[in-house]
Amino acid sequence: MIGLISATAAGAVARDRLAAAWPGRTRVYDGPVREAVGRAFAECDQLVCFLATGAVVRLVAPLLSDKASDPGVVCVDEAQRHAVSLVGGHGGGANALALAVSGVLGCAPVVTTATDATGIPGLDTLGWPVEGATAAVTRAILDGAPVTLEADAVWPLPPLPGNVAPAGTSAGTTTRVAPGASAAGGGAPGAEPAVSLAEAAAIASVPVGGLPGAMAATVAAGVVAEAAVAEAAEKRSPDAPAVVRVSDRVLDLGEREVVLRPPSLVVGVGASKGAPADEVSGLIEETLAEAGLSVRSVAALATVDAKAEEAGIVEAAARLGVPLRTYAAEELARIDVPNPSGAPLAAVGTPSVAEAAALVGGGELLVPKRKSAPEGRVAMATCAVVRKEPRGRLAVVGLGPGARDLLTPRARDEIRRASVLVGLDQYVDQIRDLLRPGTRVLESGLGAEEERARTAVAEARAGHAVALIGSGDAGVYAMASPALAEASDDIDVVGVPGVTAALAAAAILGAPLGHDHVSISLSDLHTPWEVIERRVRAAAEADIVVTFYNPRSRGRDWQLPKALSILAEHREPTTPVGVVRNASRPDGTSRLTTIAALDPATVDMMTVVVVGNTAAREIAGRMVTPRGYRWQTEGS
Numbered sequence: 001m002i003g004l005i006s007a008t009a010a011g012a013v014a015r016d017r018l019a020a021a022w023p024g025r026t027r028v029y030d031g032p033v034r035e036a037v038g039r040a041f042a043e044c045d046q047l048v049c050f051l052a053t054g055a056v057v058r059l060v061a062p063l064l065s066d067k068a069s070d071p072g073v074v075c076v077d078e079a080q081r082h083a084v085s086l087v088g089g090h091g092g093g094a095n096a097l098a099l100a101v102s103g104v105l106g107c108a109p110v111v112t113t114a115t116d117a118t119g120i121p122g123l124d125t126l127g128w129p130v131e132g133a134t135a136a137v138t139r140a141i142l143d144g145a146p147v148t149l150e151a152d153a154v155w156p157l158p159p160l161p162g163n164v165a166p167a168g169t170s171a172g173t174t175t176r177v178a179p180g181a182s183a184a185g186g187g188a189p190g191a192e193p194a195v196s197l198a199e200a201a202a203i204a205s206v207p208v209g210g211l212p213g214a215m216a217a218t219v220a221a222g223v224v225a226e227a228a229v230a231e232a233a234e235k236r237s238p239d240a241p242a243v244v245r246v247s248d249r250v251l252d253l254g255e256r257e258v259v260l261r262p263p264s265l266v267v268g269v270g271a272s273k274g275a276p277a278d279e280v281s282g283l284i285e286e287t288l289a290e291a292g293l294s295v296r297s298v299a300a301l302a303t304v305d306a307k308a309e310e311a312g313i314v315e316a317a318a319r320l321g322v323p324l325r326t327y328a329a330e331e332l333a334r335i336d337v338p339n340p341s342g343a344p345l346a347a348v349g350t351p352s353v354a355e356a357a358a359l360v361g362g363g364e365l366l367v368p369k370r371k372s373a374p375e376g377r378v379a380m381a382t383c384a385v386v387r388k389e390p391r392g393r394l395a396v397v398g399l400g401p402g403a404r405d406l407l408t409p410r411a412r413d414e415i416r417r418a419s420v421l422v423g424l425d426q427y428v429d430q431i432r433d434l435l436r437p438g439t440r441v442l443e444s445g446l447g448a449e450e451e452r453a454r455t456a457v458a459e460a461r462a463g464h465a466v467a468l469i470g471s472g473d474a475g476v477y478a479m480a481s482p483a484l485a486e487a488s489d490d491i492d493v494v495g496v497p498g499v500t501a502a503l504a505a506a507a508i509l510g511a512p513l514g515h516d517h518v519s520i521s522l523s524d525l526h527t528p529w530e531v532i533e534r535r536v537r538a539a540a541e542a543d544i545v546v547t548f549y550n551p552r553s554r555g556r557d558w559q560l561p562k563a564l565s566i567l568a569e570h571r572e573p574t575t576p577v578g579v580v581r582n583a584s585r586p587d588g589t590s591r592l593t594t595i596a597a598l599d600p601a602t603v604d605m606m607t608v609v610v611v612g613n614t615a616a617r618e619i620a621g622r623m624v625t626p627r628g629y630r631w632q633t634e635g636s
């Protein structure tokens with residue numbers, strides 16, 4: 001719930017606009033602002049205060065306790081010019097909220113957390129639990145100081161700047177963090193470090209008592225104020241090397257160390273009917289602690305289908321905040337385990353529940369089956385712990401037809417989430433500015449599809465987070481199929497749809513795809529012409545609107561006229577045809593013509609050609625394919 005607090009009439013108007021835009025998500029807190037802020041702070045996940053930042057700083061300061069649990073606070077000024085992420089930028093979601101509020105009210109978001117400003121992912125935004133000296137290590141990363149990465153395995157982490165390197169590799173240790181994307185491919189040596197922003201990180205990390213004043217200075221100036229920089233400089237920590245560890249083991253952390261907890265462990269659980277949740281949870285926690293494993297690396301609990309509703313197990317999973325995976329007894333019975341037993345075989349039909357359920361899909365059995373040991377009664381729970389191999393991540397991302405605002409937010413996020421980017425050089429150019437420092441870019445020229453697909457899959461199989469990019473939609477005459485034809489089930493694959501050329505062109509032409517339509521590529525490079533011709537003929541006979549991709553190139557000029565002549569056997573010469581070149585790009589053009597009048601010379605490889613069906617019309621200079629005769633008459 002988002003609490004809304006205002007003091008003035010103008011504030012109340014803005015507040016009501018936000019409340020109307022987000023029904024069910026917001027709650028208005030009336031009355032004296034001190035009391036309203038207090039109540040909202042206690043009851044809500046986030047606050048939007050239509051008050052001066054100074055006032056909010058004073059009101060909120062005494063209420064702050066911990067950045068992991070404090071609500072995120074956003075301030076909107078009287079004139080609604082700025083939405084300031086004031087407190088809880090990452091953990092409280094205030095940065096995202098400031099952006100969302102700006103979207104509704106039309107103001108400018110103000111985000112001052114250093115990692116967002118420099119394009120480096122905050123350690124606390126990776127989606128994994130992080131423990132230790134987060135602020136100090138973040139600051140070292142931003143400073144461009146050498147930071148050692150000690151990972152137990154290759155995990156699909158987002159890109160880390162060049163100064164964050166595995167122990168023993170000096171590569172990049174002198175590389176400065178370049179704000180923005182110019183460091184793509186390993187960092188731009190010599191680029192100025194984001195000193196002032198690094199100091200801002202230090203400010204954000206000072207204890208609560210020191211927070212409000214310094215933050216207010218940062219916000220008020222819009223950039224880091226001189227005084228704040230000076231204050232941060234005094235707080236410089238000694239030069240112990242900073243370390244980022246990635247491990248599921250319980251570790252003694254040094255003063256300048258953090259550990260990221262990867263989701264590497266699966267705990268198999270068995271329980272007799274009615275086993276108390278405390279017994280199940282207690283067993284899991286004790287088992288992990290004794291094995292020196294972090295409970296925060298538990299990715300899931302696993303058990304047999306018959307126990308899917310067992311309250312103690314369900315509750316134990318809920319307490320850990322992880323899913324409960326269940327498997328059929330027959331599947332578990334097939335898994336080789338060190339400690340099979342007769343009891344579960346009789347009860348649920350498999351000689352092992354805990355060990356077998358944890359071992360589904362493979363992994364290393366770190367802790368064999370253990371029983372709970374409740375005092376004075378028989379044990380009701382068992383558990384076993386398995387460590388899973390990390391799975392790499394392959395995102396297949398469509399960039400859209402060219403215009404930046406037709407690249408979806410999800411595509412943007414996936415591009416910035418990946419530490420390895422694979423794509424055709426001209427597509428990489430399209431989004432180079434979005435890349436985070438440290439992204440490894442593997443680009444190749446036209447025609448190397450198979451190689452790109454293989455490279456992307458191989459990088460993902462090595463455990464990395466990979467984005468394979470393509471224009472339009474990456475699944476339409478593009479990289480998704482060759483890549484997924486290569487990929488095995490040991491990687492995670494995420495598809496991000498993009499606006500394909502047919503849709504981008506249709507939006508320019510009018511409404512040519514209003515009824516059944518098909519896309520046909522006229523490239524006979526990989527498909528024999530007979531197959532293409534058969535499909536064109538089928539579309540012609542079935543009276544389907546056709547979008548031709550790859551319609552014509554210098555060496556391939558007879559295919560388009562031939563395809564049009566096949567369509568003309570079933571459609572009037574006056575049937576509208578839309579020719580769109582470079583849709584959504586600055587030099588984009590479009591023209592509306594007819595089957596008879598189309599001049600093939602106006603068509604090249606940057607073009608799609610949309611041919612209407614027999615019902616398609618040109619209306620007011622636009623191409624319109626009616627939804628259908630019956631619908632048009634009945635619906636009007």
Ligand code: SAH
Binds near residue numbers: 470474504551581
């Ligand atoms: N995956 C892409 C298509 C790749 S095939 C997509 O979904 O759009 C390449 C063909 O797509 C080009 O020959 C051209 O016919 C078409 N195309 C791609 N982008 C285009 C654009 N911006 N404008 C017009 N046609 C485009």
